[in-house]
Amino acid sequence: MPNLRAIETFVKALEGGSIASAARQLGMTPAAASQNIARLERELGVRLLTRTTRQIALTEAGERYLARVAPVLGELEKAQSDLSLLHGELQGRLRIACMAAFGRHVLAPLLPAFAARHPKLALELLNVDRQVDVLKEDVDVSLRYRDVLEPGMAVRHLVAVPRRLYAAPAYLQAHGVPRTAEDLLQHRCLLYRREVDGRLMRWPFSSGGQRADPPLHIAAIANDIDVLVAMAEAGAGITWAGFFLVHEQVRQGRLVHLPMPEARPGDPGLQFEEEPLDFFSCFRDRQYVPAKVRALVDYLLEALPVLPQLQLPPAPDQ
Structure with missing residues (x-):
């Protein structure tokens, strides 16, 4: 044989x-x-x-x-x-593909505790924003946000990350504070270009209950969201980002959240809707999920809700 x-x-x-x-x-x-x-x-x-x-x-x-x-x-x-x-122990290699910023700011701080639980597992993290071929690259599980999910993928929702508008105090002092969605059109906007498909991540405007795409004053575009956060911190403009990317800057006062009026259904005027960033675990086999992958996903579902990077600070008194 x-x-x-x-x-x-x-x-x-x-x-x-x-x-x-x-x-x-x-x-x-x-x-x-x-x-x-x-x-x-x-x-x-x-x-x-x-x-x-x-x-x-x-x-x-x-x-x-x-x-x-x-x-x-x-x-x-x-x-x-x-x-x-x-035998109570998971063994072998666990290869995880993860969107780069989420891997850097969220997953990496969580992996040491998971590794301590399963010392015979060899973890490998593929931290990239491009599309990953899970078969050719032998990936056990990938972590992606909703916009880049492929049709027909077997997925499980992990967490909804708060995503808001942020700018530096110095920028707001120089250019004023936008109070409405219409005000945003006059400000310097920092936009993210998705590496996975080359498209700009458009901000969530709506008008009359329909998605809207008004002309923004685009000051800069980058395919690395951390670059845009750094530019916003330096006073280059306003960026739209998940809280896990800016939590330290917000805590230290280097960036501030720009609250928009709550969107009103059916309002014909331009509105900005603060959408969360939903992350999912994605599997290559819909029918079978290996024990080591199930263990990781269960651990993330346990750990993510209490991670400081995902906890918004209390709203300041108005």
Whole structure:
């Protein structure tokens, strides 16, 4: 019978699109991965893959073999994950993809306590704003906000992050304090361009109950929200950001929240609606979530509601 490691290398290569990808996932050199697949082909007596310098493709025999062995390998991985709970310890690698700012400000401070609970887990954090291919990059779970969820993804809601307008006291002293949504159109606005699709994250204006996109005075655009927060702190303009990005600046008085009048349903005038930033955990298999992933998600659901970075300060007396 063919070696299980060789079968695993073959399946991972097809999932990741290359032998190098399989090697990364399995912690071996590309040469060793290639030898595993060659050994499998010799033992089966058929060619499973055609190889070029840039890609691999299945032969007809390879297609038939993959259809049979991939589900079996998946079941073995599930069994191994679940059995680890019988011994009270999760083991192996847990690879997490996370939107960069959320990973930096929210997830990173939480991971040490999770790692202490599960010392045999090896955590790997992929902190990026681009679209992540969970199969090719062998990601166990990704953490994303609502706007960049892909249709059909298996998701679970984690937290609704308060998101508001902020500016530096020096900027407001120089340019005045906007009191209405209309006032915002006259101010210097700092906008975020999403790396995942290149689109600007438009601010949540509405008019007459419909989404509106009025012309803003755009002072700067960045694809890193931390850059915009730094620019706002330096007096460059107004930014719209999740509270976890600005909590220290607000606490120290370096940035202040700009409250807008509460939106009134059906009002024909321009309004600004303070929308939260909803984050979700996203899984690559709708039918099965490994024990190590369930443990992480349960931990986040426990820890996020009490995280200081997500707790808005009391509103000042008006």
